Amino acid sequence: MKPFTVRLNFHADLNFFLGSRVGRGVIERTLTEKTSVKDVIESCGVPHPEVDLILLNRQPIDFAYTVAGDVEIEVFPVGAGPPQIKEKRLQYSGDLRFIADGHLGKLTRNLRLLGFDVAYDRQADDHQLLNVMERENRALLTRDRRLLMHAIVRHGYYPRSQNADEQTIEVIRRFELFESIAPFTRCLRCNERLREVAKTEVIEKLEPLTKIYYEQFRRCTGCGQIYWTGSHFEKLQKRIEIIQSRLMGKRDV
Numbered sequence: 239m240k241p242f243t244v245r246l247n248f249h250a251d252l253n254f255f256l257g258s259r260v261g262r263g264v265i266e267r268t269l270t271e272k273t274s275v276k277d278v279i280e281s282c283g284v285p286h287p288e289v290d291l292i293l294l295n296r297q298p299i300d301f302a303y304t305v306a307g308d309v310e311i312e313v314f315p316v317g318a319g320p321p322q323i324k325e326k327r328l329q330y331s332g333d334l335r336f337i338a339d340g341h342l343g344k345l346t347r348n349l350r351l352l353g354f355d356v357a358y359d360r361q362a363d364d365h366q367l368l369n370v371m372e373r374e375n376r377a378l379l380t381r382d383r384r385l386l387m388h389a390i391v392r393h394g395y396y397p398r399s400q401n402a403d404e405q406t407i408e409v410i411r412r413f414e415l416f417e418s419i420a421p422f423t424r425c426l427r428c429n430e431r432l433r434e435v436a437k438t439e440v441i442e443k444l445e446p447l448t449k450i451y452y453e454q455f456r457r458c459t460g461c462g463q464i465y466w467t468g469s470h471f472e473k474l475q476k477r478i479e480i481i482q483s484r485l486m487g488k489r490d491v
């Protein structure tokens with residue numbers, strides 16, 4: 239096959255994946271065989287779950303589209319691209335469930351603290367991770383680019399920051415979760431829901447001082463862990479307030 243050139247314009251923060259040598263997000267690829275647009279995009283370092291819209295001659299195309307001649311395509315992340323184009327958006331947002339890889343323990347804890355369903359097993363290998371993701375229809379959170387590029391990943395996100403609080407804010411923005419925040423409704427240890435329980439139901443398991451000073455308790459419906467509004471709670475509350483105020487601040491701009 240005669241060689242042909244694909245010119246890709248990566249928009250908005252997709253530059254993050256291209257490396258500093260690529261000016262203004264433009265990359266040219268010379269190919270000698272038919273290739274899916276997904277593979278061309280990923281050969282530039284951009285995982286497909288980061289891509290929400292691909293335009294060819296101003297028309298949206300999907301990942302399976304095959305390029306076989308000289309073309310120029312536009313690639314947009316979630317939240318970018320011509321707003322009038324609503325069809326063929328490749329990602330979704332809103333209320334959904336997640337699975338985080340073993341390196342994102344702090345992010346997992348933060349998201350659970352805010353009430354989000356995040357599966358997490360520090361010991362899980364890639365194969366197990368992808369299995370649970372697919373079976374339970376979860377969006378994958380990982381800073382492993384290769385893993386995110388795996389063909390069976392439908393939705394996912396690569397946290398840009400290495401800081402867990404920043405990552406939390408990124409995930410809430412990316413998946414538009416702001417309205418779904420429900421602090422202290424999910425177990426930080428096992429991810430199951432918490433249920434309010436009467437003090438009499440848990441009193442035998444409490445430390446002497448806790449018995450005296452606290453009246454309101456929640457218990458995990460999964461592992462049985464008991465939560466109450468102690469000094470640890472105040473620290474967590476502060477953390478939630480910081481995250482929420484950062485989210486609000488940026489929203490008003």
Ligand SMILES: [Zn+2]
Binds near residue numbers: 430
């Ligand atoms: Zn639990």
